[in-house]
Amino acid sequence: MEAGQKGHAELQHFLFRAMISWTLVLVQTLNGLQFGMMLFLFAAGLTLVLGIMNLVNLAHGSLYMLGAFFAATIQHWSGSFLLGLLLALPATFTAGVVIEFLVLRTLYVRDHLDQVLATFGLILFLNELVRIVWGATPLYMAIPPAFSGSVALLPGVNYPVYRLSLILLGLAVALFLYLLVGKTKVGMLVRAGAANREMVEAIGVDIRLLFTAVFGLGAVLAALAGIMIGPILSVESGMGDGMLIIALVVIVIGGIGSIRGSFLAAIVVGLVDTMGRAFLPGLLVALMPRTIADALGPALASMLIYVVMAVVLFFRPQGLFPARSG
Amino acid sequence: MREPILATEQLTKHFGGISAIDGVSLAIENDELCALIGPNGAGKTTFVGLLTGMIRPDDGSIYFRQRKISDLPTHRRAQLGLARSFQITSIFLDMTAVDNVALAIQVHQGHSFRFWRDARADATLRKPAAAVLEQVGLAARADVTAAELSHGEHRQLEIAMAIASAPKMLLLDEPMAGMGPDESQCVLKLLHGLKGRLTIFLIEHDMDVVFALADRIFVMVRGRVIASGTPREIRANEEVRRAYLGDGGPAR
Amino acid sequence: MGALHMRKTREGLVRTVFMVALALVPPIATAAGEPFYVGLVARIMIFGIAAVGLNLILGFGGMVSFGHAAFIGLGAYAAGLAIYHGQTDGFVHLALVVAVSGLAALAIGAVCLRTSGLYFIMITLAFAQFLYFVGVGLKQYGGDDGFTFRGHSAFAAWLDLGNPVTFYYVVWGALAAVLFAVYRIVRSRFGMVLGAIRSNERRIQALGLPTFRYRLVAFVISGIICGVSGALLANLTQFVSPAYMHWTRSGELLVMVIMGGFSSVFGPVVGATLLLLLEETLSSYTEHWQLLLGPILILVVLFAKTGLMSAIEIARLPARQARHA
Numbered sequence: 001m002e003a004g005q006k007g008h009a010e011l012q013h014f015l016f017r018a019m020i021s022w023t024l025v026l027v028q029t030l031n032g033l034q035f036g037m038m039l040f041l042f043a044a045g046l047t048l049v050l051g052i053m054n055l056v057n058l059a060h061g062s063l064y065m066l067g068a069f070f071a072a073t074i075q076h077w078s079g080s081f082l083l084g085l086l087l088a089l090p091a092t093f094t095a096g097v098v099i100e101f102l103v104l105r106t107l108y109v110r111d112h113l114d115q116v117l118a119t120f121g122l123i124l125f126l127n128e129l130v131r132i133v134w135g136a137t138p139l140y141m142a143i144p145p146a147f148s149g150s151v152a153l154l155p156g157v158n159y160p161v162y163r164l165s166l167i168l169l170g171l172a173v174a175l176f177l178y179l180l181v182g183k184t185k186v187g188m189l190v191r192a193g194a195a196n197r198e199m200v201e202a203i204g205v206d207i208r209l210l211f212t213a214v215f216g217l218g219a220v221l222a223a224l225a226g227i228m229i230g231p232i233l234s235v236e237s238g239m240g241d242g243m244l245i246i247a248l249v250v251i252v253i254g255g256i257g258s259i260r261g262s263f264l265a266a267i268v269v270g271l272v273d274t275m276g277r278a279f280l281p282g283l284l285v286a287l288m289p290r291t292i293a294d295a296l297g298p299a300l301a302s303m304l305i306y307v308v309m310a311v312v313l314f315f316r317p318q319g320l321f322p323a324r325s326g
Numbered sequence: 327m328r329e330p331i332l333a334t335e336q337l338t339k340h341f342g343g344i345s346a347i348d349g350v351s352l353a354i355e356n357d358e359l360c361a362l363i364g365p366n367g368a369g370k371t372t373f374v375g376l377l378t379g380m381i382r383p384d385d386g387s388i389y390f391r392q393r394k395i396s397d398l399p400t401h402r403r404a405q406l407g408l409a410r411s412f413q414i415t416s417i418f419l420d421m422t423a424v425d426n427v428a429l430a431i432q433v434h435q436g437h438s439f440r441f442w443r444d445a446r447a448d449a450t451l452r453k454p455a456a457a458v459l460e461q462v463g464l465a466a467r468a469d470v471t472a473a474e475l476s477h478g479e480h481r482q483l484e485i486a487m488a489i490a491s492a493p494k495m496l497l498l499d500e501p502m503a504g505m506g507p508d509e510s511q512c513v514l515k516l517l518h519g520l521k522g523r524l525t526i527f528l529i530e531h532d533m534d535v536v537f538a539l540a541d542r543i544f545v546m547v548r549g550r551v552i553a554s555g556t557p558r559e560i561r562a563n564e565e566v567r568r569a570y571l572g573d574g575g576p577a578r
Numbered sequence: 579m580g581a582l583h584m585r586k587t588r589e590g591l592v593r594t595v596f597m598v599a600l601a602l603v604p605p606i607a608t609a610a611g612e613p614f615y616v617g618l619v620a621r622i623m624i625f626g627i628a629a630v631g632l633n634l635i636l637g638f639g640g641m642v643s644f645g646h647a648a649f650i651g652l653g654a655y656a657a658g659l660a661i662y663h664g665q666t667d668g669f670v671h672l673a674l675v676v677a678v679s680g681l682a683a684l685a686i687g688a689v690c691l692r693t694s695g696l697y698f699i700m701i702t703l704a705f706a707q708f709l710y711f712v713g714v715g716l717k718q719y720g721g722d723d724g725f726t727f728r729g730h731s732a733f734a735a736w737l738d739l740g741n742p743v744t745f746y747y748v749v750w751g752a753l754a755a756v757l758f759a760v761y762r763i764v765r766s767r768f769g770m771v772l773g774a775i776r777s778n779e780r781r782i783q784a785l786g787l788p789t790f791r792y793r794l795v796a797f798v799i800s801g802i803i804c805g806v807s808g809a810l811l812a813n814l815t816q817f818v819s820p821a822y823m824h825w826t827r828s829g830e831l832l833v834m835v836i837m838g839g840f841s842s843v844f845g846p847v848v849g850a851t852l853l854l855l856l857e858e859t860l861s862s863y864t865e866h867w868q869l870l871l872g873p874i875l876i877l878v879v880l881f882a883k884t885g886l887m888s889a890i891e892i893a894r895l896p897a898r899q900a901r902h903a
Contacts, residue, residue, distance in 0.1 A: 056700075117832060117879045120875065129869060241826075245707045245825070302708065313701070314692065401786050401788050409784075416784075421774075425770070429774050432770065433785045433786050438792065439767075439768060440767040
């Protein structure tokens with residue numbers, strides 16, 4: 001009994017030094033889920049376009065950025081977040097369609113290196129364009145009043161309503177995509193078009209229109225992610241780049257072309273990254289001299305998702321659910 | 327009684343619900359020239375894939391030179407002396423014919439972690455390469471880029487690369503496919519020259535070639551070996567005639 | 579065979595003319611009273627070294643890495659940190675740079691080379707960006723802003739890398755040495771194998787070659803070359819920051835290789851010159867030069883007759899074949 005109590009006290013002391021408490025764990029888990037959901041929104045469009053049209057579009061992050069900028073601007077003029085959301089989505093959709101028509105159409109038949117370099121050029125162009133039009137200082141987006149404030153999940157544990165709504169939004173979109181791609185005629189056409197383009201054209205479907213529609217859907221999803229994240233992170237030029245890299249990790253882990261894979265991988269990456277950054281530095285401080293822990297902590301935390309990716313690739317070089325090969 | 331150089335025991339491979347290869351057990355003796363024939367879809371290509379290591383078996387084992395190789399990767403089997411040529415020509419198109427063969431010799435000689443000397447000036451590579459090209463009849467085309475060679479010459483180069491590493495056993499996957507009569511004659515002569523000097527396992531549709539060259543023939547239908555024996559025995563075999571040779575012979 | 583020979587002599591001519599021209603820049607620039615160009619062209623040569631390093635695995639090995647700027651950054655940090663902490667022995671720097679960039683390339687390559695094609699592009703991008711964030715996290719060394727220092731790699735008492743013209747010729751010498759080394763490698767047995775892996779990996783495996791280790795060694799050599807260029811960059815700018823490793827810099831490196839021609843050893847040097855001179859001219863017109871660079875890049879890609887990757891694959895086919903491909 002005595003030893004047990006002593007062990008318990010030591011654990012408490014350790015957790016205290018590592019700054020871990022159960023409240024914090026719960027909150028960070030939810031944060032991780034929220035981040036994961038937004039990642040999923042972003043990655044879903046990317047993996048759809050890649051899996052179905054075999055197009056790697058690095059400028060996907062630019063659509064995310066444009067969505068955020070459009071919404072922030074409209075919110076600034078009108079004072080309404082909702083208006084910003086409702087107008088920014090079609091605006092980004094249009095921008096996406098224009099980009100697809102002008103640049104991306106010619107890339108569908110090209111190999112991946114061409115696509116990477118061309119869309120890289122697009123990123124440079126769009127980042128600079130945004131800087132010219134909106135300036136280099138980040139824009140501010142306010143959380144809509146209806147969603148501000150916190151809700152008590154448990155006694156003493158408050159969590160922001162807005163972040164909760166993001167989690168719910170992500171789940172809703174996941175359900176929507178599952179139904180759309182798996183259960184509707186349109187979804188079936190899209191999957192058929194990916195497998196055999198000529199066949200689908202032969203039965204009278206305009207494959208170009210189909211591809212544009214898929215691309216547009218991806219653009220809207222990316223914009224949605226950007227708009228919803230806007231109030232939490234900063235809206236600035238180049239904001240899509242960091243998200244893109246993490247989304248690539250998600251897609252690699254989940255498997256190219258697989259929405260199910262990116263959903264799962266997004267949750268894993270979101271949780272690992274958020275919880276790692278929250279708790280690893282503290283854990284290290286409890287385990288080793290402060291100076292080393294301070295230097296090592298943040299570095300190791302940012303390394304975690306890449307370690308996960310490396311481990312997954314070691315056992316499955318094609319990701320968890322490869323929908324298409326290579 | 328000498329041990330066979332290649333033996334399979336109950337080798338099995340399923341694809342989905344279909345048994346592509348169903349419990350195949352056969353043995354090939356040293357320096358024999360054996361042929362595997364069968365209708366399209368019989369599983370011959372799958373069998374080659376299993377032997378070379380590109381496909382892993384679901385059941386059964388493969389022994390090469392008395393070693394169990396079922397779990398070895400392709401390059402290890404090649405190092406042990408099992409060389410193959412590809413049905414669809416698979417050579418280094420952007421390199422010359424002699425470069426292609428020299429590469430095969432280079433890989434056989436050991437590791438290639440040499441960074442200084444010009445490989446094209448290395449006589450230990452170039453001379454044997456030229457000799458092999460001579461052997462297959464491509465000596466005059468040594469310095470031509472592989473992409474510029476004719477289809478038949480590609481085949482000769484394929485075989486050249488396979489024999490360049492002085493293998494113990496040569497697996498030839500439809501070496502006659504798509505060749506005109508002159509080119510076929512050339513390859514036939516080449517194979518005749520090689521016969522008896524090393525073990526050859528030939529997968530082929532061209533019946534004239536098979537009956538002219540083979541010491542023994544295996545007949546594969548739907549993933550099973552339904553008959554094996556000398557060319558005369560096979561020609562006389564009722565079951566084989568029905569299943570495969572039939573009236574008018576197999577489709578060319 | 580005649581066409582190949584002609585192309586090789588043309589290549590040799592371009593190479594010689596270029597190197598001679600580069601050697602003449604300092605005297606001409608000083609005489610014209612424009613010493614600025616000595617620094618600019620030194621920078622061009624430094625990136626030329628890195629581009630040649632990248633092309634070893636890209637043009638000759640067929641591996642498209644979108645993360646090679648990470649090795650430049652690692653080399654810069656290795657040299658920069660050493661000088662910052664008072665260690666100015668150039669040979670120590672060299673050893674450090676080779677060790678750091680080599681080990682990093684070994685670790686990163688061991689994971690990334692298990693994939694190929696698109697996965698490889700994306701995973702190299704991810705790893706490089708990870709290193710960028712590690713750099714940003716080094717708060718004691720300026721984090722995002724990086725850090726400056728005073729001092730250079732000292733190899734001999736008479737070799738003052740602080741003198742711009744001396745430094746220029748040291749870089750020129752390094753470029754010549756790297757070019758020579760890569761020429762030998764490409765023609766050696768190792769180079770043959772690398773080219774065969776690029777040309778038809780399945781075939782060379784069937785011949786008995788375990789391809790992974792050769793691709794890894796090539797990756798490490800290429801990483802070390804980039805690391806060395808990073809150390810030179812640190813010496814030139816007296817400044818090190820995570821920006822050296824940002825993925826857009828990896829993209830620029832790729833562009834240099836593509837623009838200059840990936841089928842030759844010297845091509846990337848030409849590409850580095852083209853891109854950096856373009857950036858220099860554009861930025862003198864407007865601070866928004868990336869607005870122009872983006873579309874230029876898109877146009878270059880769109881109007882390359884065949885896809886760039888397939889062009890890499892058929893790079894060594896004679897022109898007649900290439901047109902039919």
